[in-house]
Amino acid sequence: MTDAIMNSKPSTEIRRPTLTGERLKKRYAAERRFRLYGLGSILTAGLILVFLVGSITGTGYTAFLQTYIKLNISFDAEFLDPAGTGDVAQLASADYGGMVKKNLRDNFPEVTSRRDKRKLYNFVSPNAGFDLRTMVIDDPSLVGQSLDLWIKASDDIDMLTKGYVDRTLEESNRRVSDTELVWYDKLDSNDHIEARINTDFFLKADSREPEEAGILGAVTGSLLTLVITLLLSFPIGVMAAIYLEEFAPKNKWTDLIEVNINNLAAVPSIVFGLLGLAMFLNFFGFPRSAPLVGGMVLALMTLPTIIIAARSALKAVPPSIREAALGLGASPLQVVTHHVLPLAMPGILTGTIIGMAQALGETAPLLMIGMIAFIVDVPGGFTDPATVLPVQIYLWADSPERAFVERTSAAIMVLLAFLIFMNILAVMLRKKFERRW
Amino acid sequence: MNSFFLILVVIGLSVAGYAVGRARSVFAAAGDVRILHSLPSYYGMFVALGCGLPAILLLAIWLIIQPQIVDHMVMSGLDPSIMPQNADAYSLMLTDIRNLSSGNATSREASPAIVAATERYLALQSIGFWSMVVGVVCIAMLGLAWARSQISRNFRARNAVEKIIRALLIVCSMIAILTTVGIVLSLIFESIRFFARVPFFDFLFGIHWSPQTAIRAEQVGASGSFGAVPLFAGTMLITLIAMLVAGPIGLLSAIYMAEYANPKFRGIAKPMLEVLAGIPTVVYGFFAALTVAPMIRGWGEGVGLDVSSESALAAGLVMGIMIIPFVSSLSDDVINSVPQSLRDGSYGLGATKSETIRHVIIPAALPGIVGAFLLAVSRAIGETMIVVMAAGLASNLTANPFEAVTTVTVQIVTLLVGDQEFDSAKTLAAFALGLVLFFVTLGLNVVALRVVRKYREKYD
Numbered sequence: 001m002t003d004a005i006m007n008s009k010p011s012t013e014i015r016r017p018t019l020t021g022e023r024l025k026k027r028y029a030a031e032r033r034f035r036l037y038g039l040g041s042i043l044t045a046g047l048i049l050v051f052l053v054g055s056i057t058g059t060g061y062t063a064f065l066q067t068y069i070k071l072n073i074s075f076d077a078e079f080l081d082p083a084g085t086g087d088v089a090q091l092a093s094a095d096y097g098g099m100v101k102k103n104l105r106d107n108f109p110e111v112t113s114r115r116d117k118r119k120l121y122n123f124v125s126p127n128a129g130f131d132l133r134t135m136v137i138d139d140p141s142l143v144g145q146s147l148d149l150w151i152k153a154s155d156d157i158d159m160l161t162k163g164y165v166d167r168t169l170e171e172s173n174r175r176v177s178d179t180e181l182v183w184y185d186k187l188d189s190n191d192h193i194e195a196r197i198n199t200d201f202f203l204k205a206d207s208r209e210p211e212e213a214g215i216l217g218a219v220t221g222s223l224l225t226l227v228i229t230l231l232l233s234f235p236i237g238v239m240a241a242i243y244l245e246e247f248a249p250k251n252k253w254t255d256l257i258e259v260n261i262n263n264l265a266a267v268p269s270i271v272f273g274l275l276g277l278a279m280f281l282n283f284f285g286f287p288r289s290a291p292l293v294g295g296m297v298l299a300l301m302t303l304p305t306i307i308i309a310a311r312s313a314l315k316a317v318p319p320s321i322r323e324a325a326l327g328l329g330a331s332p333l334q335v336v337t338h339h340v341l342p343l344a345m346p347g348i349l350t351g352t353i354i355g356m357a358q359a360l361g362e363t364a365p366l367l368m369i370g371m372i373a374f375i376v377d378v379p380g381g382f383t384d385p386a387t388v389l390p391v392q393i394y395l396w397a398d399s400p401e402r403a404f405v406e407r408t409s410a411a412i413m414v415l416l417a418f419l420i421f422m423n424i425l426a427v428m429l430r431k432k433f434e435r436r437w
Numbered sequence: 438m439n440s441f442f443l444i445l446v447v448i449g450l451s452v453a454g455y456a457v458g459r460a461r462s463v464f465a466a467a468g469d470v471r472i473l474h475s476l477p478s479y480y481g482m483f484v485a486l487g488c489g490l491p492a493i494l495l496l497a498i499w500l501i502i503q504p505q506i507v508d509h510m511v512m513s514g515l516d517p518s519i520m521p522q523n524a525d526a527y528s529l530m531l532t533d534i535r536n537l538s539s540g541n542a543t544s545r546e547a548s549p550a551i552v553a554a555t556e557r558y559l560a561l562q563s564i565g566f567w568s569m570v571v572g573v574v575c576i577a578m579l580g581l582a583w584a585r586s587q588i589s590r591n592f593r594a595r596n597a598v599e600k601i602i603r604a605l606l607i608v609c610s611m612i613a614i615l616t617t618v619g620i621v622l623s624l625i626f627e628s629i630r631f632f633a634r635v636p637f638f639d640f641l642f643g644i645h646w647s648p649q650t651a652i653r654a655e656q657v658g659a660s661g662s663f664g665a666v667p668l669f670a671g672t673m674l675i676t677l678i679a680m681l682v683a684g685p686i687g688l689l690s691a692i693y694m695a696e697y698a699n700p701k702f703r704g705i706a707k708p709m710l711e712v713l714a715g716i717p718t719v720v721y722g723f724f725a726a727l728t729v730a731p732m733i734r735g736w737g738e739g740v741g742l743d744v745s746s747e748s749a750l751a752a753g754l755v756m757g758i759m760i761i762p763f764v765s766s767l768s769d770d771v772i773n774s775v776p777q778s779l780r781d782g783s784y785g786l787g788a789t790k791s792e793t794i795r796h797v798i799i800p801a802a803l804p805g806i807v808g809a810f811l812l813a814v815s816r817a818i819g820e821t822m823i824v825v826m827a828a829g830l831a832s833n834l835t836a837n838p839f840e841a842v843t844t845v846t847v848q849i850v851t852l853l854v855g856d857q858e859f860d861s862a863k864t865l866a867a868f869a870l871g872l873v874l875f876f877v878t879l880g881l882n883v884v885a886l887r888v889v890r891k892y893r894e895k896y897d
Contacts, residue, residue, distance in 0.1 A: 027789055034791035038693025041686040042706050045765075048758050049713055055728050056720070236609045243606035261613045266812065266882040267875065268819020270846055271620060274871040277853065278623035285504040300616050307613070333599045361717030364821035364846070367854050382441065390719040390822075397723045397826060405727065412720050419715060 053416075060409025066198035066211060067153040067161040069124060069187060073103045074146035075136060091136055091143070096129030100151070108183060119180050125152040125211045150194065155210040155403035160184060161195055164402055175402070201410065205378050206392065210403030213396070215411050217378045221291055221371070221386030222360060224379060228295020229302060229359050234352055236299075237306030238341075241348075244307070245314040246336050265304035272301045273368030281369060288370035289385040297365050302355040309351020313344040346433030353426040357419050363390040389415050440500060443570055447496070447577055451489035454581045458484025461588045475595035483594045486601050487584030492577035499569045507565055511558045515550065534558050624875060627868030634862045635663045640869060642666060646832035646843075648852060648863045663866050665873070667832035671842030675753045675824060676817040678838055682757025683813060687764025688806065694765070695772040696794055707766075714762035722826030725755035730827055737839060745829070747841040752827040756817055763813045771805025771889070772798060804888050811885035815878040821846040845870050 080094040104120050105111065111120050128151050136142050156175045159165050165176050176184070187193050205217025248254040276297035280286045286293045317340045325335040366372070371387050372395065379386035387395070389411065396408040462480035466473045473480075508531060530551070537555040588594070632640070643664020690710065694703050730751035737744030744750075775798050783793040799806070829841030830851060852867040 027792070031789045031791045034794070035693070035697055038689045038697060041689035042693055042710075044686055045690060045713060045758075045761055046706075046709055049709060052716070052720075052724050052758075055724065059727075236612055239606050239609035240612065243603075243610040247603065247606065248610070257610055257613055260617050262886060263879060263882055264613055264616060266815060266878065267620070268821070268846070268878055270819065270821045270849055271624075271871055271875050271878075274849070274853075274868060275616070275620045275623055278627060278868070279619055283623075284501050285508075300612075303613065303616070331595065331599060333602060357715065361715075361719070363717065363719045364825075364850070367850055372854055383439075390717055393719050393723065394822065394826065397719075397726065408723060412723065415717060416720070419717070423715065 056409045056412050056416075058409075059406055060413050062162045063201060063406040063410035064198050065162070065195040066200065067158040068150035068194050068196055069153050069157070070148055070192040070194070071103060071107050071124075071151050072146060073100075073132065073149045073151070074106070075099070075132075075142045075144060076102070077144045080136065080143050088137060088140065091140060092133065094133075094136075096133045096136075097126075098129075100124060100128050100132065116179060119177060120183070122154055123157055123180070123183070125154050126209055127207075127212050128152055150196070152200075152211055153193075155401055156180075157184065158211055159402050161193060162406075164406075201407070205376055206374060206387070206395070207376060208374075210399075210401050210407060213404070213407060215389065215392060215414060217375060218387050218389045218392035218411070219414070220378050221294075221375075222388040222390075224291035224382055224386060225294040225298060225366075225388055226356060226360060228292055228382060229298040230352070230356060232296060232299035233302045233306055233355065237303050237352075238310050238348060240303075241307045241310030241314060242336055242341070245311050246340065247332070261304050261307055265308065268364075269301060269362055270364040270368065272297050273365030275300070276365060276369045287383050287385075289373050289375075289387075290383045291371075291379065291386050291388075292382040293369050294366050294371050294386075294388065295382075297369060298359040298362060301362065301365065302359050305355040305358065306348075306352050309354070310344070310348045313347025313351065314340060316347065317343045343435070346429055346435075350426045350430045353422050353429070357422040357426075360418060360422070361390055361415065363388075363394055366391055367394075389418075440496070443496065443573060444493070447489055447492045447573065450492070450574075450577045450581065451485040454488035454584070455481035455485040457581065457585055458482070458588060461585055462594070465588055465590050472590060474591055474593050479594040479598050480588050480592070482598050483587070484581060484584040486598065487587075488577050488581035490601070491580045492573050495576050496569070496573050499572070503565045503569065507558065507561045510561055511554055514557060515554055538562070620875065624868055624872040627865050628872045631862060631865035631869045634865070639663065640665055640866075644834055646848075648848070648866055663862065663869075665845075665870065667834040668843060668845045668848055668870070669873075670834055670836075671749070671828070671832070672818055672844040672846075674749050674836060674838065674842055675756060675828065675844055676814055678750060678753025679757040679760060679817045680810070680814060682754055683760040683764050683817075684810060686757075687761045687813070688768050690761070691765040691768035691772055692794055692798075695769050696790065696798070707769075710762045710765055713758065714766075716759075718759065718820060718822040719826070721755050721759050722822040722824075725751050725823055725827035729755055742839060744839040745841040747827065747829040748839050749828065749842045750838040752824050753838065755827065756820055756823050759820065759823065760813045760816050763816055764809055767809035767812060767889075768802070768806050771802045771809065774805075775801045804891065808885040808889035811881050811888070815881035815885070818881075819846065819874060819878050821850060825850050845874050849874075 076099060080091055080096075080099065101117075101121050104123065105117065108120055111117055131152065132149075153161070156165075157180075160176050160181075165174055167174075167181065171178050184193070200212065201214045203216055204212060204214030207213040244254065244257065248257075276293060280293045280296060281288060321339055321343065322335050325339045326332070330338065366388060372391055373385055373387065374395070375385050375387055377384075393408055393411050393415065396404045396411065459477045459481035461484075462473055462477045463470060470477055511534060512527065512531060533551060534555050535558070537551065538558050640663050643662065644666045645662045645664045646667050647662055690706070694706055698706060730746055730748065733748060733751050733754075734744045734746055779797050779801055780793055783797045784790075788796070824844045824847050828847055829843050830847065831841065831843060832848075833840060833842050835842060849867045849870050852863055852870075
């Protein structure tokens with residue numbers, strides 16, 4: 001050390017900063033650059049958000065429309081009711097698919113070969129027969145009549161109408177062949193093709209046929225699951241928060257609970273799924289794929305969020321209120337239930353809504369407990385097999401049909417709409433009841 | 438009639454109990470409620486709790502225990518000739534009986550013995566259910582009667598009710614601990630069963646992952662090997678890419694918002710970043726798989742690179758976007774908590790704003806920023822849907838971001854989704870992976886929280 005000092009040059013000459021404009025310019029340039037980096041990264045994040053939402057709405061909005069084809073359908077009495085009894089059971093069991101095919105052939109008399117016929121049948125949805133069946137059962141007097149009806153088109157034709165089929169491609173590379181294009185253009189020039197609002201998307205459950213698939217089943221499943229989640233996590237969370245904030249003595253045990261809650265908030269969601277699988281399904285034997293179990297798993301997951309929000313809301317209530325109530329002779333529990341809790345409620349509710357929004361968007365733990373099954377029925381109860389909206393999105397995203405891509409995007413739009421609604425609700429609640437002491 | 442209805446019945450009885458208790462107390466005071474120890478509503482509440490609490494407790498215990506007892510009784514009542522010999526056959530037969538009883542298809546043609554067992558199963562189930570209804574309603578009535586008999590002029594109802602409610606509060610706050618214990622126990626138990634089949638060190642340090650176990654003994658190439666190193670490597674690669682995106686963007690955004698932005702800009706930018714955090718991960722996954730991956734593939738082809746359509750880059754980039762808000766909001770907090778006096782001191786010495794930030798604020802906020810990064814890493818490691826949808830399934834030990842890699846979470850999902858037998862090493866491997874995931878994220882969180890807290894104490 002001493003050597004080093006001895007050897008260093010005596011600094012007789014004081015180094016002065018060069019206060020020339022040159023150096024200052026450099027420093028200011030660095031300042032501007034740094035500022036731009038910051039602004040640039042925020043703008044990048046914003047652009048990504050716009051791009052994400054834009055790309056999803058861009059591919060998804062067409063799913064709210066569905067192509068219909070106008071066909072002349074004759075409700076042939078021979079086909080539907082050969083015996084002429086007019087019996088509803090007889091009408092219900094008739095071959096409506098065959099009737100649709102026959103009518104298609106009648107509408108296109110020029111189609112004769114087997115292969116072309118099959119292509120022609122592919123024009124309308126395989127479920128078109130069911131729709132006609134419902135019509136006939138509702139109104140048996142249709143039998144024997146001949147009407148111009150709008151029939152739901154198949155997904156390939158739907159994609160063609162929406163412009164997702166590239167006509168310039170080689171015939172072998174596209175889903176719609178040249179002959180089909182000729183028929184389609186003929187229908188189109190007669191105004192026999194129309195895109196209408198796709199109500200089935202909101203009113204039906206999942207299906208293997210894209211044009212038949214809807215989100216009602218998944219939305220109902222999400223709703224049932226969230227009801228269980230709310231019923232479990234809200235009371236338990238609020239009560240735990242009250243205990244920890246108002247009653248718990250400061251000791252090791254309380255510290256342990258606190259550390260636990262903070263850590264649970266950061267445990268990956270899929271681990272909660274593993275817990276649900278091992279505990280609820282395999283150990284307790286609860287039913288698989290049920291909103292009951294899904295709700296329980298999500299409740300455990302949202303519990304830390306609610307507890308943390310409720311605690312900070314309780315903490316924000318000033319001690320003077322507690323002291324005033326105690327001074328008037330209220331018991332500690334009366335202080336909490338009559339005064340502190342009502343004042344903290346808006347904050348607690350805001351936290352709960354945000355927790356519910358998280359639970360609504362959660363997918364991974366629900367995959368673990370089997371809420372990923374293909375379910376065609378709308379669930380009717382808490383123990384029915386069900387799926388939820390995010391899992392439905394995941395399932396559709398895996399489907400190969402082009403028509404499912406737009407439906408996935410549309411389902412995402414619906415999910416985001418729900419989330420935006422919940423968050424706006426939370427913000428409004430906070431604005432309306434927020435109180436500064 | 439099902440259990441939900443029974444719960445409603447119990448709630449109805451409790452409400453009735455409230456009315457009974459209240460009326461009883463007013464009667465005991467001969468109409469003059471001032472001479473009672475507590476307000477009449479507390480007597481009502483006491484009776485309601487005495488009626489509802491034991492009944493709900495019994496209901497919960499019954500619902501948990503009954504399936505086990507019924508299963509056992511049905512299986513032990515089987516004819517000894519068809520009694521399954523090993524555990525697998527046992528669970529298969531049980532599944533058959535359950536499926537038959539709910540009217541579903543079974544794995545094979547039902548023999549008369551199985552049909553008989555199914556009938557027995559259904560009969561036992563309905564006996565169990567109705568005895569539960571009777572038991573629960575009886576307990577509720579008994580509780581009501583007992584609580585009502587306690588009521589007298591001097592009975593301290595408020596104290597009793599408050600004691601019960603306080604106990605309930607404590608029980609609720611224990612649920613967090615119970616959840617952690619449940620997670621640890623279920624992961625550890627299944628993992629122990631897994632490590633009984635696959636040696637611990639083979640799992641942790643093996644470099645070959647192919648979880649397909651043989652169905653037939655002589656099947657080729659399906660011995661199943663459970664070396665998890667490729668999964669760990671894949672997870673780390675994707676996390677690294679994510680942090681390379683989220684780290685700079687998140688930190689610079691936080692600096693800009695804390696130091697440069699005016700309140701108006703902040704009022705727009707902060708909620709925007711929060712929106713980014715609120716988007717469900719399945720949406721990011723769809724975005725990654727459908728938009729980003731083909732885009733990167735297209736660019737790669739443009740410059741002559743061979744990019745896999747499930748490249749680690751696509752999954753990593755999108756995951757990075759997802760964790761930007763975590764980095765930025767946590768860093769924003771720590772930067773804001775650096776005291777103003779440090780900034781003023783630096784400006785007083787003639788430093789520009791950016792020099793102050795780089796030489797004073799960042800060093801002062803460094804522990805908090807490190808904590809924020811660690812939390813973001815733990816978030817990225819545990820993230821599931823993005824990688825399930827956008828990363829690959831085949832294990833691949835590589836550091837090339839253009840190739841497909843698989844991660845721990847992807848493998849957990851693939852191993853557990855779909856049909857599964859609960860005893861195979863394949864299924865149990867998922868729990869071993871879950872155990873690793875849990876402890877790694879837990880460790881990161883504990884360290885991060887400790888770093889952040891230690892730092893905060895310094896300036897408070």
